[in-house]
Amino acid sequence: xxxxIEKLIRNIGQEAMALxxxxxxxxxxxxxxxxxxxxxxxxYVNSLAGSVRFRLxxxxxxxxxxELWERWxxxxxxxxxxxxxxxxxxxxxxxxxGYPDQINENEDLSExxxxxxxxxxxxxxxxxxxx
Numbered sequence: 001x002x003x004x005i006e007k008l009i010r011n012i013g014q015e016a017m018a019l020x021x022x023x024x025x026x027x028x029x030x031x032x033x034x035x036x037x038x039x040x041x042x043x044y045v046n047s048l049a050g051s052v053r054f055r056l057x058x059x060x061x062x063x064x065x066x067e068l069w070e071r072w073x074x075x076x077x078x079x080x081x082x083x084x085x086x087x088x089x090x091x092x093x094x095x096x097x098g099y100p101d102q103i104n105e106n107e108d109l110s111e112x113x114x115x116x117x118x119x120x121x122x123x124x125x126x127x128x129x130x131x
Contacts, residue, residue, distance in 0.1 A: 002075060008068040012086055013093055015061050021131065022048040028120045029057065029086040032109055033069040038062050039109055043117055043126065051125045052117070085116055 016029050025045030032039045040057035057065075065084060073080050083098030103112070117126060 002071075005068065005071055005075070008064055008071065009086075009095065012061065012064050012068065013088055015064065016042060016086070016088065019055065019058070019061070020044045020046075020053075022046045022053075025089070026120060027088040028117065029061070029065075029084070030113055030116050031057070031062075031065045031084040031086075032082060032112070033066060033084065034082060038066050038069075040065050041113065043121065045121075045124075046127070051127045052121050053131075054126055054128045055131070083112070083116075085120070087120055 012029060016027055017023065019042060020027050023044050024047030027042065027044035030041050030043065040062045042055045042057055042061075043052050044055075045051075046053040068084075069081070072078050079097075079099055081097035082100050082103055083096075085096040085098070087094050087096070
């Protein structure tokens with residue numbers, strides 16, 4: 001991994017942590033990216049709501065993710081990914097990528113995103129209300 005990619009990964013995590021009001025557990029940044037299109041959302045355990053909160057990622061976060069996607073592809077040996085699941089849990093983080101051949105083209109984001117949320121949060125109720 002090169003320094004630019006490492007910095008982008010750190011910046012995504014830092015921005016996510018700064019945006020998660022009342023964070024009391026796991027945080028997920030879920031993004032789907034392709035050329036010219038990005039969707040990015042955050043889900044996190046909130047101490048005040050007692051559930052998993054949903055937030056749209058702001059433009060600054062989408063820009064970081066888009067730049068990570070673009071820079072990732074030009075590194076020799078890296079596969080192009082389409083899905084990013086950036087998970088912060090306690091002081092640790094991990095990134096799971098989904099690749100084009102792993103995406104069911106018959107599903108859309110509204111079907112794939114809940115599957116990802118269930119993978120990382122189980123059957124927890126998701127609060128989609130505005131803060």
